[in-house]
Amino acid sequence: MDETTRQATRQWTLAQPAVSAFVTSMVRDFRDRDDVLQDVAVAVIESFDSYDPKLPFVPWAIGVARNQVGLYMRNRRKDRLVFDEEAIACLAIAIPAVAPQEAAKLNFVTECLSGLESRAHRLFELRYQKDMKPAAIAERVDMSANSVAKALQRIRDRLRVCVERKSLEATS
Known part of the structure; x- marks a missing residue:
């Protein structure tokens, strides 16, 4: 594994809970959500060269996720419960702001489930x-x-x- 892929993987691992929260807020079906999230992970790794390391990674990754969710939504236009571009944009801004607190809660959910x-x-x-x-x-x-x-x-x-x-x- 080259150093760029290693860095992309590290960054993705840290951003994944926030990106997952964003995708989950948009894509309600569990199977579709997992597929979209997988597409986002691939897109993040493939486009990592365009990421500016001077900027925060999570908002950039959510931008990639926003594009993938947009593709998913365009393919699902006939569904009744589809967010418009403005709603997706608002969530893309809001999720990184609340992600750190909510990521801790995800760990608590796992503990509570056990x-x-x-x-x-x-x-x-x-x-x-x-x-x-x-x-x-x-x-x-x-x-x-x-x-x-x-x-x-x-x-x-x-x-x-x-x-x-x-x-x-x-x-x-």
């Missing part, structure tokens, strides 16, 4: 990692769809409280 009991962890995984709807989850875990939805709400509440508690502890 504290869930196995059944709750399984429901969370089916919903948010496998992107299954409550009705499909219900069939798989032998519960009613309504029970699954309520359980997921309780899990989200527990995770929110846990993340807020850890955030307060970290700032104290």
Whole structure:
């Protein structure tokens, strides 16, 4: 690996949480989001020679992401939930400003998830990692769809409280 690729990889690794937050705010489908994020990573590495190291890397990487999201949106014009260019521009400015605080919260989410009991962890995984709807989850875990939805709400509440508690502890 040459030195330029090594530097690009280092910078990307640090910027990836903020870029991921930007892409996630624009691309709601999990599979599409992962594809767009992968395209962004490739574009960042390929266009790293155009990056000016005197400027902050995260806003530059979000600019690359903005272009990739724009390509994705143009291909998805027929969808009802598509942001316009102005909304994308506003988020591209806002995400780098809040990214450092929010990146810490992502770590807390991981910690809080590890504290869930196995059944709750399984429901969370089916919903948010496998992107299954409550009705499909219900069939798989032998519960009613309504029970699954309520359980997921309780899990989200527990995770929110846990993340807020850890955030307060970290700032104290």
